[in-house]
Amino acid sequence: MLRLNKISIHKKVYKLTTSMTHKLKYFAFILLLLFSMAIYAQTKVETLAELVPYLSQDNANVVLKEGTYTITVNNIKNGTFKFHTTIDNHEALVLLLFSGNNSVYDFTGVTVNVETEVLTAFKEYNEFYELQVVGNNNVIKNLTLVDVGSVYDPPTRRACNVVMDGAGNRIEGLHLSTKGSYPYGYGETFGKGGNNVINHFKHSAFLIRGYKNHAKNCTIIHRSYGHAMFMQAADEPLIEGCYIEGTMRSTDDMLAETGTGSDGDKAGFMTYFGFKLPAGYMMSLGEGGIRAYNGGETIIDGVVYNRGTSNPTIINCTVKNMRAGVTLTHATGKKYVSGTATIGCERGFCIGTGDIVDSYADTQYGPALGVDYVTDSGTNADITLLPYEGKSYNGSGHAAIIIGSDHKITLRSAVPNPDQNLKIQVGGDNRTIGLLKRDENYSASHIKLNNLTEYPVVLDENSNNTTGVSAGKVSDGGQNNHLFYKAMH
Secondary structure, three states, X not given: OHHHHHHHHHHHHHHHHHHHHHHHHHHHHHHHHHHHHHHHXXXXXXXHHXXXXXXXXXXXXXXXXXXXXXXXXXXXXXXXXXXXXXXXXXXXXEEEEEXXXXXXXXXXXXXXXXXXXXXXXXXXXXXXXXXXXXXXXXXXXXXXEEEEOOOOOOOOOEEEEEEEOXXXXXXXXXXXXXXXXXXXXXXXXXXXXXXXXXXXXXXXXXXXXXXXXXXXXXXXXXXOOOOOEEEEEEEOOEEEOOEEEOOEEEHHHHHOOOOOOOHHHXXXXXXXXXXXXXXXXXXXXXXXXXXXXXXXXXXXXOEEEEOOOEOOEEEOOEEEOOOEEEEOOOOEOOOEEEOOEEEOOOOOEEOOOEEEXXXXXXXXXXXXXXXXXXXXXXEEEEEEEEOOOOOOOOOOOEEEEEXXXXXXXXXXXXXXXXXXXXXXXEOEOOOOHHHOXXXXXXXXXXXXXXXXXXXXXXXXXXXXXXXXXXXXXXXXXXXXOEEEEOOOO
């Protein structure tokens, strides 16, 4: 009997313990749910001033009310938007500084206008950024950011609309309209930094630094002298689905200013290249569409890094009317470009060692493909050459320029009757506008070229060991080349 009572007691204790355990687990689940909801619940704000305190918070999830907001000089003077960062002695005034971590900022339906007068609001700053991210793992999405004013309104020294530092950040769905630089309307005619004929006050659009930062589905309408999207001190940056558009102007149109008293006229159109601006070229009024640099500085978790750009990936982008479409020569590591088109640029692609896969370029204003240095090797490119509307303004006379060594190049054609005045040059001359005064005895060796277009190929006397086939006529002045003509029809 005693045994039965003990068993009964044990059963009651077990039932009580089990019940308490279930209740504790339930309460723990509820607390965790409430905590998660607290973290990820959206906070709606109705003004930019209300938004500002959340920019420094961790785990924020903020939505700004739809509408149009304007940042003026008075907003800067009253301190509403007056952040600053110092990275490696570079002091910058920042309007919107995202310094928190693991946060989401939703700007769907929001337009932020920045008056170009703001570019000179505080002359003590050498750098001016409209938006900068220094935290980690943040998402900023669907913002429309517009410079309102004249294309001729310069910054105090240098400006950039968007700067990404930190790690693991993503800016997605940004629509950016950039204005305000000096001089504007001449491209690189009078310099691009350093030895300038006319002192420059440049304004770029989007700078990617940091580690594994991601620009996705962004649009840049670029009406400023400066880069559209560029990388400095960036490791494993990803640029995906972005559209970049600059504007072009012929050198003939620039030279027509002679006698008008314009900036170009006052300089006698003497370029920083060391000669008077030649007619017959088309120049972008901006700089690089997508460009990587071998230097720069960034900040990640409060630590400053001085380094170049490494391991960039460019996927499904379009670059139109820029000085260079995609230039990655100065990056290191793995360089990969896929599904990308360059249209109406002074030069399409130039990446040094790396891969260009399933990509596209026209030759209206310059070569579809180039190589910067004879020391460059290992470009593996598959590019389809596109047709274009209107007159060719390709002053260099090249569909592609190939120098250096050990490149594997496939050029395909969507052009029914390619311009026979444009050539695929292997070694020898360059004739791009900035190199007209330089020695053009460039060498090219061990090139594998499959020219599936009908553009003619010129193998310069400085070329050797070029192999492959060409659907265009071949002129061979080099040594030990085995590039054979093969009609595609």
